[in-house]
Amino acid sequence: MGTFTLTNPATAHHSAPWLTDIMTRFNRYRLYRQTYNELSALDARQLDDLGLTRSMLKRVAYQAAYDAA
Template sequence: MASTTEFAAHRPTVLARISAFGHSLVSRAQNYRMYRRTLTELSALSARELDDLGLNRSMVQSIAFEATYGRH
């Protein structure tokens, strides 16, 4: 005996889509602020402090990006 299953496509409402978009914007803004704060703090370190951490100035942007977004 064969049976069929119906799948109803669930489409989010306009309000749900607007809400998700708003949450996405807030999340992106928070991530960007974290990136800028991390970049500012690392940039404020002296060459000696960076060397103590095993870093050099050319690595600061990529480290701040990776720390915030978790990818390179």
């Protein structure tokens, strides 16, 4: 899945700050959901290989989406 970004430089400077904020929040939430869903699809052994437990998945997904920015 790609992210929604302004690709036309001519319109990028015309976008309102609130629109940029909404797009950033939306993209971060999508990354959170994608990360969480992918980790949730792993079985217990695969999670153990990564050093994770099921109870850690939300935190790990959150850190991937929001702390990386």
